[in-house]
Amino acid sequence: MSTNYGIGSRDMFSAGRMVLRARSRNGFKTQDDYIDRWRLFCAYADEHGINKMEQIDRDFVISYGQHLQQQLKAGVYSSASAPKNYLSAVNCVLKLSTEGKWQTVRPGSDCGIERRKYIPKTTKSIPKTKHTQIQENISERIAHLLALQREFGLRFKESCLLNPTIALKHVEKYGFISITSGTKGGRPRNVPCTDRGKVILEQAIQIQDGRAMIPKAMTYIKFRQECYAQAQIAGFNFHSERHAYAQNRYREIVNAPSPLEAGWEHKGRIEKLAEYLKIPFEAAKDLDKRARLRISIELGHSRVEISNAYLG
Numbered sequence: 001m002s003t004n005y006g007i008g009s010r011d012m013f014s015a016g017r018m019v020l021r022a023r024s025r026n027g028f029k030t031q032d033d034y035i036d037r038w039r040l041f042c043a044y045a046d047e048h049g050i051n052k053m054e055q056i057d058r059d060f061v062i063s064y065g066q067h068l069q070q071q072l073k074a075g076v077y078s079s080a081s082a083p084k085n086y087l088s089a090v091n092c093v094l095k096l097s098t099e100g101k102w103q104t105v106r107p108g109s110d111c112g113i114e115r116r117k118y119i120p121k122t123t124k125s126i127p128k129t130k131h132t133q134i135q136e137n138i139s140e141r142i143a144h145l146l147a148l149q150r151e152f153g154l155r156f157k158e159s160c161l162l163n164p165t166i167a168l169k170h171v172e173k174y175g176f177i178s179i180t181s182g183t184k185g186g187r188p189r190n191v192p193c194t195d196r197g198k199v200i201l202e203q204a205i206q207i208q209d210g211r212a213m214i215p216k217a218m219t220y221i222k223f224r225q226e227c228y229a230q231a232q233i234a235g236f237n238f239h240s241e242r243h244a245y246a247q248n249r250y251r252e253i254v255n256a257p258s259p260l261e262a263g264w265e266h267k268g269r270i271e272k273l274a275e276y277l278k279i280p281f282e283a284a285k286d287l288d289k290r291a292r293l294r295i296s297i298e299l300g301h302s303r304v305e306i307s308n309a310y311l312g
Contacts, residue, residue, distance in 0.1 A: 012053050013042040016093040023096045029186040036157075037089035039221055053094075058103060061090055065111025072113065076228075076237045079309055083113050119308045123260040125243040126150075126236065138230050144204045145213060145227070146241055151200045152191045153245035153299050156227070156238045157182035160220060161212045164204035171198060179300070181212070189300050246295050246310035253291040260312030269312070 016038045020031050044064055050056060068083035077083060084107045094102040107113035126134070131150060135143035148159045161181035170178055171193045180188040193201075210216035214223045231237060250258040256276050259269040274284035292307040299306070 012045065012051055013039055015053055015097070016042070019093060019096045024092070033085075033185075034089040034092055037086045038093050040086060040224075041090045043221055043225060053097060056094065058105060061087075061094070061105045062110050064090065065105060065107055065113060069111055069113045074237065077239060080107070080113050083107065087111065087113070119266045119312060120260065121312075123243065123247070123312070124240050125247050125260070126240040128244075130236075131241070131244070134234055134236050138234055141207055141213065141215070142227050142230055144200075144207055146238070147200045148204060148213070149238060149241035150244050151197050152177060152179070152193070153242050153249070153295075154179065155182065155184065155242065155300070156224070157220070158300075159238075160214050160223060160227075162204075163211050164201045164208055164213070168198065168201040168205065171201065177201075184300055187300060187302075189297065191298050242299065243310050246299060246307065249295050249298065250291055250311055253294060254287055258311040260310075264312070266308065266312050 017035050020034055020038070024031055024034070026034070041064060044067065045051065045056070045060070048060070050060065065083070065087050068086055071077060072080060072083050087105060087107050091102065091104050095104070105111065131146065135146060138146075145156075145159045148154055148162060148164075149156070154162065158179055158181065162177075162179070163181075167177040170176070174190075176190045176192050177197075178188060178190050183189070204213065207213075214220055218226075227238070247258045247261050250256075251261070254273070254277075256262075256273055259266055259272070262272065262276075264272040270281060270285045270288060273288055274281045277284060277287075279287075289304060292304045292311065295310070296302065296304055296307045299310070301307075
């Protein structure tokens with residue numbers, strides 16, 4: 001039996017956006033996040049010949065969740081939180097559209113999306129040599145995105161929405177760049193900028209043709225699809241550049257490699273760090289904690305534990 005969505009003949013994305021604005025009790029920022037995530041689902045649905053909400057059934061949403069899990073396994077996301085958030089947005093829109101009749105698709109039991117794993121055994125960082133090689137085999141604009149992500153620890157969307165012209169002016173005035181667009185949860189943050197970072201911003205400005213890194217005549221979703229298609233062909237994922245940023249920053253702050261870079265187990269990392277730096281255990285413990293908190297904040301998080309996914 002088909003579900004009555006009660007949204008008329010509007011296209012699927014517009015219908016979902018409308019129902020979120022009209023019926024959601026969340027604030028505007030959360031609604032905006034849900035709308036962005038719903039937009040991605042609509043793009044996936046369109047690729048599978050679905051362009052009306054009346055065509056969506058539970059099996060199709062489960063297939064979307066399984067698709068997100070495959071992306072997670074491929075390293076597109078650093079943890080299961082992103083796929084779960086994307087699926088949650090779809091459930092929210094469909095539940096609001098059906099006035100509560102939609103049966104929630106669960107990320108774990110229905111789609112096989114794994115639980116979060118904050119302490120990986122191997123690094124997901126792209127080595128500098130591979131980073132350079134990838135840049136030589138992709139479009140110039142995406143190569144600049146990778147440079148920005150690696151230099152400033154930006155998420156993919158943050159790098160797309162960055163205005164390098166404004167960022168460089170901010171650096172010249174304050175010594176850091178301010179990340180305000182595309183951030184997770186709408187949390188702005190400041191990221192330090194070195195002379196190398198200034199050069200990367202100057203290079204990005206040369207290709208900028210609008211207020212951001214997205215081509216002026218292209219939407220974010222279309223640009224995202226193009227970027228991810230190139231990434232799949234070239235065999236890399238964008239989030240690896242954030243891993244590289246975290247590990248590079250750890251080495252800069254601590255003057256030692258991160259546990260993942262050095263191959264140290266998380267449990268015995270402090271002993272290894274103390275031995276490497278030839279300092280007392282407690283001093284090494286304090287240095288490690290302060291570095292992790294600082295890097296976590298620079299990445300747009302607020303908890304030390306988040307850095308474990310990047311540093312080990």
